[in-house]
Each structure stands twice: as structure tokens, then as C-alpha cells.
Amino acid sequence: MFGRRLLIEKLGLTGKLALTVGAIGTAATLATAATYADWTSATTPISHQISSGTVTIVLGATGAATNRLDVDASGIAPGDTIKRAVDVHNTGSLNLASITLTTTATTSSALDTDTTNGLQMQIDRCSGTGWTESGSSPAFSYSCGGGNTTSAVLASRAIVGSTLALSNLTATTAGVIDHLLVTITLPGGTGTTLQGKTSVIQYVFTGTQRAGSAH
């Protein structure tokens, strides 16, 4: 051992570098010599297609008998009733777990902030061919006849609400239309406190996909 140390010490810096390079080169040569080619085998390609569905709900054409929600109501007084029909159509390919309604006041007044004496909203559904409209704008009236039946979608409540659960809808099924009637009332007995007021109410229906399942 003393002898090896003495030899390295005698090599000096240049000798040490040469020795190191030589060692690395030897190692690389040995490694190359140890790599072999493998035999492999693969199956015949096979593929399948996976496509997603769509979640889309739309309202009837704005201004048509299938969507009167854009029709203003002015000069209302306690005891007045405002009726507006609207179709909700599931045009997507997926069934829905739910359809909810969110209403907001983009222009606010006591008509929407007074949840007791202010505007109240109720929604009903007419099956089959839906509501029959009569009267002239904006004083529409509706009937659900011809063998069609009504069902309650949203019980009367203050007009502004967030993510309101809607019941008895069939448009949760892809391709189905619900014929809805939004009825807005201003309760009687409110005196003059609500006169001269204006609110602008915005309606947004939101559909949420069905739960995930095996496919």
C-alpha cells in the first residue's frame, strides 16, 4: 500500500488526469459491450370511441308566446297579477339532475327588497301542448286545457331568490320541453308605500347534469 501511494504521488497532476480519463474510457467500453438487442411482440391495434354528451337548456324565443319574460309590467297596484309564459327546453343530449332558477334585481327597489309586501312569484307547469295564451300584451292571461294538466313548479314566494329548486319538471330529460307560467303578484293591503317604484328582475334557469354512472 505504501508503494501505490508513492507511485501516484510520483505521477504528478498530468499523470493523474491521464489515469482518470483512461479509467472512464475503460468503463464506457465495458458498458457498451454489455448492451444486447431484445425480441418483442405487439397485439394487432384495436380502438374504441368515447364521446361526451352536452348539457344545454334554452328558453323559448324571446318575445314569442313561448317566452314572455321580457315583457315589462308598468302601473301595477296592490292586487294586480302579472302572468308570463316561458318554455324551458333541454336541447342537450344529457339528462339533468336538476333545473334551478335564480332571480336577481338589476334595478332594485322596495318592490323586490320588501319580501312580504313586495312582488311575489309563483311558477306552474302545463303538460302536453302547454298554455293557451289570450289577451294582449302586456295583460296576458293563460289557460291549461285540452286534457293538459297543471302542476306546481315553485310555490309563491318573494320574487328574488338564488338557485331556487323547481319541482315537477320534465325537461330534466334530454330533448323535453316544459311549458311554464310565471305568475307575479303585488299583495293587497300595501297602501301607498310601494307606489312609484321600479325594479328590473333578471331570470336565469340553470340545468345541472345527471350523476355520473357506468358506461
Added chain:
Amino acid sequence: MVATFPAAARPGPVTLRGGRGRATALWRGATRRARLLLRASLALLLGWLVSTLNPPTTAASWTNATTTIAPTMSTKKVISQAVDLNFMDWYDASDGSVGSRTVSSTQYAGDGHTAGTNQVLNTSFNASYYEQIDYAGIDLPVNVVTSGVTYNITYASQSAGQTTCFYVESRRTTDNTVWGTHGSSGSPSGCVTGTTLTTFNVALTEITNTDTLKDSFAIRMYVYNSGGGKMTLDGNSVTGNLRYNNGTQTYSTFTELEYQRPFNEPAGGGTASWGLGRYNDGTSASGTVAKAGTAVAHSASFDTNKYLEFDQSPGTNFIPTGATITASTLTISYNESDSTGGSVMCLQLDIYVSGVDSGIGTTTGANCASSTSSNVQAAFNTISIISTATQANNVYVRVAPKSTVSDIAKLYVDYIKLTITYSLN
């Protein structure tokens, strides 16, 4: 197998016997840095294992919302209610010839009718001395937002060389609530030197709703006269706008006129009243009535050439354009001057709408007067002739009496008013 560590890193001689004991010995023997590296590696490995074995199970849920729609919901500007307008001006044609128009001296500015204060004023401001103008607000709808409410006062000193200054408070007289103060003793709202009538307009920004104006509203003027003299009052109205759409838009204007003027001057106080200003505030006995100058000459029938005529104030606009009128009633309160007894006075009212004699009503039975000390009241349904705003704002009434006894009774009218029930979209 025995391993030894250099003295510097050696915690002490350890004998390893393979397996767990060997690992423990390696751990104990590792440097601190090596232990930290090992711990970090184990933590990373553990995290990878957990994430691999337990993939996330909460998937995003697809939703879709409809295009928003925002219809406007607006209530009526005025929800159905009744308002009154009393007829404050009148003519005496009881002798068959029409006399000059009689008006409250301080109702209208610039009409040639003025009134002086009853007594001389103080020579400096004193909170005890004031001239107060009372307004009834009976022609205003309930609970409507107002804007630009202004007190308009036209006055002068009664003598040349004297200066009369004022500042005002808006008040509720029933409990002496002060809504706002405009000017002060140190900084008056206005001053007039000399006898030239001058108008000042004081913005009453504190008045924002008709309810305040209908609740025993008054303007109290604190005044002084540099020479200790009187002031001349010509007109003192309160004007403003009626608003809807959450108070953002004007749909009509209003003008309120005084119906009485309480005062407290250095020499004493009282209330200046206009005979036609207030319902049931007097009879022929107390004098706050419009008095015919001539007794009824005809006892058997009405003579429509001999009458008292009652007019609305010029430019009356108490029913706004477009209003839907559902009820209209004309009411008169009157008595007679016969103090001898025996006379029974009945009336025929000719209701003129826009200058046309449009309807006639007569009083009979209990609605005829037979007393000097108590009024009788009669009401006439006028919806068939007054059913629009234009009609309601353009009415005057001629009242012709007849008496069971000729030439002993004069007609005294305490009050005459038109009540309109309306709403406004």
C-alpha cells in the same frame, strides 16, 4: 461483523447482528444530513403511493344556464287615493251683478292683493316673534317622493328706508318638529329695504315626501324690521315636483297655498284665516265664511243670475295628466244669515267645467240651511261630468240660493271642495 466509525462521527461502539439491528445501526450511524435526506425521500414516496392508490373521486359537474332576461316591473305613480281641492277665490253676484274677484291677500304673488303684518315687528331677530304660513297639503297624493321643494316668499318693508329681513324653519305644527332651518339671525335668508316687493326662493331640501307636506306642514318666518315697522306680504307658496321610478323621474308639479297664517308679533299673536280656507272653521257667527252681500230676494225658485261663484286657484294642477279618475264629489258647507228664524235656504249648484255649465245639483230637506250658527253640508256625485284630469283642474261653481222667506237671509259659504279619487300609471 464489526464496524468501527472514525472517532469524530462515532456515537460510541455499536455491535450489529444483522436484520433490524443492522438498519438501526445504520440509522444511528448516519450523519444528520443523511437522516434528513432519508426522511424527505420517505415522505415523497408515501405521497406518491397515496395519490396512486386513491385517485380523486370528485368530478366536475356540467351545467348550463339560459340567456338572462330582465323585464321591468313598475308600480303606479299614484296608487288609487282621494285628494281634495278647495275653492279659494270667489265672486259675489248676489245682487245680480258680478263683483270683483275676492282672494286671500297672501295667496298669490303679484296679484295686487297684499296684506300687512298685524302689528309692528321687532327691530332684531327674536325667536319669540314670527309669521307662520300653514299649508294643508290636501291636494297632494300620499307618500309620493318629492324634489325641488321650494318656499317662495314675496314681501317688502311697509315703509321706505326700513329693512325687513327673515330666515325660515320648515315645521310640523302638531308637535313643533323642526324639519330644517334656512338662514339664521346672523345670516338671514333675505332682506328687503324699502317698499318694492321682492321674491325669495328658499330650497327646502329636507322635504322629500308628500307625507311631510300633508302632516300639518308650516313655514315659520322669523322677521325683523330695522325701523320697528310692518312688512307687506304678497305671496307665500310652496312648490315642488312629484317623482316616481324610485324617485328618479318627475311626473307632475305642485303648488301649495296658505290656508291660515298664525303670527306672534311684539304686540300680540293670533291667526289670520281665510274664510274659504278650512272646512267647518266657522259660520256666519264667527265670520270665517264667504258672505253674500245681498239677501235672497226670491223664495219660490232659484234665480241663477244671483249667486256666489267659487273658483279654483289659477293654474290648478292637482290632478296630473293621464290620471284615471274613479270618483268625483263636490261638497259644500254653508249656512244662512237669518237670525230671526223661519227661513229655510236651499241651493242650486251649477258646475262649470272648462267654462261650460255641465251639471246641476240642488239641496233639499236636511241639506237646506235654517241656522246661523251651524253649517249644513251637501255632497254631489260629479263623476259624470268630471272624469278627466283636464276637467278636474278646470272647475268653478255658481251657487244660487232660494229661501222660504224673501229678503231676510243671505248665503254664507264656509267651504267648498272637489274630491277626486284617482290613480296614475
